[in-house]
Amino acid sequence: MGLDGGERREDFVLEPVYWDAGTARLLPRLLKNRTRGPVFATHRRPGPGKVVSSWDVCPDSGLARLSYDQARALLDEHTALHGVGTGWDLHEFRHSGLTHLGEQGASLLMLMAKSRHKKAENVRRYFKPSPDAIAELTSLLAPGDTRRGGGT
Template sequence: MLDAAAMALFLWDRYLSARLSYGQARALLDEHTAVRGPGTGWDLHEYRHPSLTHLGEQGASLLMLMAKSGHKKPENVRRYFKPSPEAIAEVTSLLAPGDSRRWPTTSAGA
């Protein structure tokens, strides 16, 4: 986990009130997380999987995930979306509300 100083890095330049470029954000993240010298810190690209997964688990549509990630093809964004077992269980529970161990039965006359 990041310490409080690194968590305060929000990709915004406090002095100019302008959004940082990807390169600037990457350099700041590396500066605050490098333990063996420059270039050894965390990389922003590492956050693509967890951020897209979190957004997807919260209900973001495939089109929204594509817009956020900049992917043009659904198959490209899909490789970044890795739902947790809990998220899969939650969506599965929608099939049988109240009891995820049984399938609903139908009456013979239906």
């Protein structure tokens, strides 16, 4: 049993989360003055008879953690251009950041550290450079490219 009377989670590990400036500016609106509990919470408390772990409920507001399905539906609702089911996918959304970082020159090891993947092949499949990134890379081979030190 944990200190709060709930089950102890042996697999729980505190890891730092790094936010960029834009996200950091949005966090206060998301947290709504909460100082503990889940970051992404629903707008209501769990219903009667709903079994929810103490880890999944804000101890101050009583709001439950947003489920994966709820998050998926919200992301789709707010990004869909052509009706339900046409918006962004959570998994692709998470990994699109890896593509952007890779296009900016982040190494595979840094991408693995950022995404917390343990195997390089698991990160590699999400890194899908844009045609512009491939064209820029190809231009490095152009004769007279001063970035290679072989300028005229």
